[in-house]
Amino acid sequence: MRKLLIANRGEIAVRIVRACREMGISPVAVYSECDRAAAHVRMSDEAYAIGPSAPRESYLRIDRLIDAAAQSGADAVHPGYGFLAENADFAAAVRDAGLTFIGPTPEAIATMGSKTAARAAAIRAGVPVVPGSETALDARVSDAELVSLAASIGYPVLVKAVAGGGGRGMRTVHAPADLAAAVRAARSEAGTAFGDSTVYLERRLVRPRHIEVQLLGDLHGTVLPFVERECSIQRRHQKVVEETPSPVVSPALRARMTSAAAAVAKTVGYTNAGTIEFLLDEDGRFYFLEMNTRLQVEHPITEMVTAQDLVHWQIRIARGEPLDLDPAALLAPHGHAIECRIYAEDPDNNFLPSPGRIVSLRTPDGPGIRDDSAASAGLDVPIFYDPLISKLVAWAGSRPLAIARMRRALGEYLVTGIKTTVPFFTWLLAQPEFVEGRFHTTYLDEVLASRAGRPFVESSDEVEDVAAIAAAIHTALSAPANGSHGNGRAAAGRWKTDARLEGLR
Amino acid sequence: MHYEVEIGGRLRRIDITRSGDDFAVAIDGRTRQITATRIDAHQWSLLVSAPGKSDTPGRRVTYDVAISVDPAGALTVHVGSTPVAVIVNGRRRWGPGDKRHDGAGAGSGPQRVAAPMPGKVVRVLVAQGEVVRARQPLVVVEAMKMENELRAGRDGTVSEIHAREGVSVEAGALLIVIQ
Incomplete structure (x- = not known):
């Protein structure tokens, strides 16, 4: 190559x-x-x-x-x-x-890209999937059969449209008495929305965490899992912060989750880099969710705690090299790593995309900081693509130190000309739930809803004083060549006048 | 020189007297000593004395500030990494080539709500003549598979609706005007 x-x-x-x-x-x-x-x-x-x-x-x-x-x-x-x-x-x-x-073979991509085929592969591998009905339930299924099925799945149960999406045709049921009515309502809604009224049942996990396992598979049958990544901090089902290791995964649970992930990958003869996503419930039970058959956005945090380069390995695997790694070392993280996805979005305006030209850019640096970015001052964040500016990664010997380091790095990050989510992360990393590791996949949406648009930037009087002083001095001294400040020439002229007046005093 | 700087609805009256890099700045009557050193066209290093009667009058606090115009045309001063939107001498909009145009912002004049990116109008949430409050959602535009609510910048009345549900729009397309 x-x-x-x-x-x-x-x-x-x-x-x-x-x-x-x-x-x-x-x-x-x-x-x-x-x-x-x-x-x-x-x-x-x-x-x-x-x-x-x-x-x-x-x-x-x-x-x-x-x-x-x-x-x-x-x-x-x-x-x-x-x-x-x-x-x-x-x-x-x-x-x-x-x-x-x-990357993997086209066959592996196709298999794991189908939700039902991927679920079947997990079941073949003996890995738990979110409990649910394996077949679609049409109108011929009796109410008694539904109740017995739901009992075997466990409450609360979700009634979901087979052809569903966007929450339509979906009902949560907490008790058997409500099941038949909910199924009828879901079927009716699904029939209207999708032209297909079949539904299925699935256990609704309460406050689950999103935990995923990175793995590599070589062309010689070896599959090696890595220490898990915690990706429960999500906004509208999009990950915004990832960290490794998870604050709630014990070595024993890690051993079970990573060997389950490797088993699923081996079932489909998986090669190259991939990630198995699990939901972890409050009782420590985990369920296969899906597989991503590619390098993940958040792969750098795994690299930081295992001292491996996943892109190097992708290339080496494709060249036919064997995975000559110590499997135990990949499951024993060195320190802790956190990633913040810095987006060109306005957190104070409901995270509206904020594409445009970056005027000034100063990226964080120093011990334990990695900034994976393609942004530069003078260039636009285009309107056509994902408005990711940077993946800011902080590594330190422990989780509290990694959080402190990330907060320090966010304070160094300067992006002007567009709005970014830096102020949002500064806020998030100070929240007690985050600091104490008490969160789940709906935590962020819930806390954002409860804030009702309160701004993330709450600058002190002193900071506002300094901003006002800086704005006044800048306006006074900026030359007309600086297109943003057209009054510069007039201002410069006034300065001369003022200086002369002061001299006369 | 006299400036009026508005931040978050509060007006600060500022008088500056210059002597080289040193400035005596009276802010709402309290005088502070500032040293301002320019880093580049947009960035300054400020050394700021403690305000008014301080226990430590010799204290000098260092601030890195960067000044820019955001996509909505508002002047933003970053103090460290904290962005602060400022209005200098009543001017709300600054733009490339310094063309003045009225629009979004917390001030007077019509607010013109435009699509920030190409996308499809999913829902129009207000009607012609409707009274809206600041931050009230006006229109939902889908882009990059995400639904984005565009909100009112301030209180007002919907005077024009150009957005039509289901219609694709280019970046910058005028969607709604609020008087």
């Missing part, structure tokens, strides 16, 4: 460029119209245009990516995450073009 095409953009493309450089592989970038001057283009050896800015016309165009690979003479393709990373057709197209796909 001498030349690798990166079928992605943003921070993950930069991450892969760096791995290529470290391994003596020539990185090849692709770019859409708005990404011509993006960091991943400038850091690569070669770059190829693949179309207009809209993803479906560029980063999602399999034909253009394969063409760019051929044009560059690349012998491998890394999909990153998002875009085509979990598209079996893309993995197959890369293989059919005679190139190495840095």
